[in-house]
Amino acid sequence: MKIAVVGTGYVGLVTGTCFAETGNQVICVDIDKSKVDKLSNGQITIYEPGLEKIFLRNLKEGRLHFTTNLAEGVKDAAIVFLALPTPPGEDGSADLKYILGVADDLGKILTDYKVIVDKSTVPVGTADKVQAAIAKNFKGAFAVVSNPEFLREGVAVEDFMKPDRVVVGTSDERAKKVMTELYAPFVRSGNPVIFMDEKSAELTKYAANSFLAVKISFMNEIARLCERLGADVDMVRKGIGSDERIGKRFLFPGIGYGGSCFPKDVQALVKSSSEVQYDFEILNAVMKVNEEQKLFLMPKINSYFNNDLKGKRFALWGLAFKPNTDDIREAPALYMIDALTEAGATVHAYDPEAMPNVKQVVGDKIDFAQNQYDALENADALIIATEWSEFRTPEFEKISSMLKNKVIFDGRNVYDREQMKQLGFFYESVGREAVK
Numbered sequence: 001m002k003i004a005v006v007g008t009g010y011v012g013l014v015t016g017t018c019f020a021e022t023g024n025q026v027i028c029v030d031i032d033k034s035k036v037d038k039l040s041n042g043q044i045t046i047y048e049p050g051l052e053k054i055f056l057r058n059l060k061e062g063r064l065h066f067t068t069n070l071a072e073g074v075k076d077a078a079i080v081f082l083a084l085p086t087p088p089g090e091d092g093s094a095d096l097k098y099i100l101g102v103a104d105d106l107g108k109i110l111t112d113y114k115v116i117v118d119k120s121t122v123p124v125g126t127a128d129k130v131q132a133a134i135a136k137n138f139k140g141a142f143a144v145v146s147n148p149e150f151l152r153e154g155v156a157v158e159d160f161m162k163p164d165r166v167v168v169g170t171s172d173e174r175a176k177k178v179m180t181e182l183y184a185p186f187v188r189s190g191n192p193v194i195f196m197d198e199k200s201a202e203l204t205k206y207a208a209n210s211f212l213a214v215k216i217s218f219m220n221e222i223a224r225l226c227e228r229l230g231a232d233v234d235m236v237r238k239g240i241g242s243d244e245r246i247g248k249r250f251l252f253p254g255i256g257y258g259g260s261c262f263p264k265d266v267q268a269l270v271k272s273s274s275e276v277q278y279d280f281e282i283l284n285a286v287m288k289v290n291e292e293q294k295l296f297l298m299p300k301i302n303s304y305f306n307n308d309l310k311g312k313r314f315a316l317w318g319l320a321f322k323p324n325t326d327d328i329r330e331a332p333a334l335y336m337i338d339a340l341t342e343a344g345a346t347v348h349a350y351d352p353e354a355m356p357n358v359k360q361v362v363g364d365k366i367d368f369a370q371n372q373y374d375a376l377e378n379a380d381a382l383i384i385a386t387e388w389s390e391f392r393t394p395e396f397e398k399i400s401s402m403l404k405n406k407v408i409f410d411g412r413n414v415y416d417r418e419q420m421k422q423l424g425f426f427y428e429s430v431g432r433e434a435v436k
C-alpha cells in the first residue's frame with residue numbers, strides 16, 4: 001500500500017518506519033527542510049531504541065522516502081496520516097492550527113478518494129473539522145478517520161509493532177476496509193483493532209492518557225501519606241498492584257509525570273470538558289498534585305542544608321522526562337534546576353542522551369558532566385531525577401569518595417533503603433522513611 005505521513009516528528013517517524021517495515025511504500029512529509037535532508041541522508045533525528053536499524057534498512061531498500069512537498073507526498077498515497085503537533089494553546093486547549101492548516105492544503109491537492117487519518121492527539125470533533133476544511137476545496141469523495149497513537153517513547157517501536165490494541169474511529173465502510181488491511185500485520189499477535197465512531201476514538205486517547213496520569217498522581221499522594229504515617233510506598237504498591245483489577249503498572253511514585261503528552265493532554269481534556277460546562281474535578285486534582293510533586297524533593301534538600309543552599313553544589317543524575325529518551329519536554333529535572341539555581345546553588349548534571357537538548361534550553365545556567373561520576377566532583381549531594389538503568393547499580397564506593405557528603409536525594413526510588421543504611425548514606429526518597 002502507498003502511504004503518506006505528514007509530520008515527521010516522533011510519532012510520524014515511528015509510524016512511517018513501522019509501516020515501511022511491513023512492506024508498504026511510505027513517503028514522509030515535513031516542513032522542516034533540515035529534518036527532511038537529514039532523514040533522506042540516513043541521519044536519524046530522534047533517539048529511540050531500535051528505530052535506527054529499521055529506519056536505515058527501509059531507507060536503503062527503497063520503501064521509505066522524505067520530502068518537504070505535500071503535493072508530491074500525497075499524490076499516489078491511498079492513506080494520508082496526519083502526525084502533526086497539537087501543542088497546548090494559551091487557554092490549555094489543543095491548538096489545531098497545524099492539523100487544520102494541512103487539511104486546508106489537502107483540499108486543494110486531492111483529486112481522488114483517499115483516507116485521511118488523524119494520528120495526532122486531537123479533541124473530540126476534530127475529524128469533523130478536518131472533513132469540513134478539506135471539503136471547502138475538494139468536492140470528491142474522501143474519508144477522515146481517527147486513529148490515535150498509544151506508543152510510549154523509549155519503547156515506541158515495540159509499542160507500534162505489537163500494539164495492545166489499535167483504535168480506529170470511522171463511519172466510512174471503504175476506509176474501514178483500508179485500515180483493516182493496513183493493520184493486519186500488527187494485530188496478528190491477537191490484539192484487536194477496535195472500530196468505533198470518530199468521536200469515541202478521539203476521546204479514547206484523552207481518556208487513556210488521563211487515566212494513566214490519575215494512577216501516577218494517586219500513587220504520589222499515597223507516597224505523601226506513607227511518609228506521614230510511617231508506611232513504605234514500595235510495599236503498598238506491591239500490595240495493591242497484585243490485584244489484577246488494579247494492575248502492577250504505572251503505580252511508581254516519583255517527582256511527577258512529564259513528557260510531551262500527559263501534561264498537555266490532561267490539561268486539554270479539562271479544557272474540552274469546560275467547553276461543554278463540565279468541571280472534570282479528578283483531573284484538576286491530578287494536575288495540582290503533579291505540579292507540586294515536581295518539587296517534592298526540595299523541602300527535603302532544604303531541610304538537610306538548613307534552608308541555605310547558597311554556594312552548595314548538586315550532582316544531578318537524569319534530565320530526560322523518563323529513561324531511554326532524549327526528550328526533555330516538561331521534564332521534572334528542569335523544575336529542579338530552576339529551584340536549585342534560584343536558591344543560589346550550582347548544578348553539575350549528567351544524562352546519557354538529553355544533555356544537548358537541555359543545553360539548548362538552559363545554556364550556561366548549569367554545568368554538564370562527561371559521565372555520571374564526573375558530576376559528583378565537589379558536590380554536596382547527589383540528586384536522581386530520572387531512573388536510567390546505569391544509575392540503578394552504580395559504584396557506591398566511588399559515590400562515597402567523590403561526594404563531599406554521603407547524601408542522596410532520590411526522586412525515583414531506585415535504591416534499596418537497607419543497602420543505603422549499610423553503606424552509611426543519608427538517603428531520602430519518595431514515600432519511604434529517610435535513612436539517616
Ligand SMILES: NC(=O)C1=CN([C@@H]2O[C@H](COP(=O)(O)OP(=O)(O)OC[C@H]3O[C@@H](n4cnc5c(N)ncnc54)[C@H](O)[C@@H]3O)[C@@H](O)[C@H]2O)C=CC1
Pocket residue numbers: 006007008009010011012029030031032035083084085086098101102119120121122149150151152153260261
Ligand atoms: N511523542 C509521543 O510519544 C506521542 C505523541 N502523540 C501525539 O502525536 C502528535 C505528534 O506528536 P510528536 O510526533 O511528538 O510531535 P513532534 O513535535 O515531534 O513532530 C511534529 C512534526 O510535524 C512537523 N510539522 C509541523 N507543521 C507541519 C506541516 N504543516 N507540514 C508538515 N510537517 C509539519 C514538524 O516539523 C515536526 O517534525 C501530537 O498530537 C502528540 O500528542 C501521540 C502518541 C505518542
Ligand SMILES: O=C(O)[C@H]1O[C@H](OP(=O)(O)OP(=O)(O)OC[C@H]2O[C@@H](n3ccc(=O)[nH]c3=O)[C@H](O)[C@@H]2O)[C@H](O)[C@@H](O)[C@@H]1O
Pocket residue numbers: 121149150151152153154209212216249250251252253254255256257258259260261262321322
Ligand atoms: O500520548 C502520548 O504521547 C503517550 O504518552 C505516554 O507515553 P510517554 O509520555 O512516552 O511516557 P510514559 O512512559 O507514559 O511516562 C510518562 C511520565 O509518567 C511518569 N511515570 C510513569 C509511570 C509511573 O508509574 N510513574 C511515573 O511517574 C514517567 O516518569 C514520565 O515522566 C503514554 O504512556 C503513551 O501510551 C502515549 O501514547
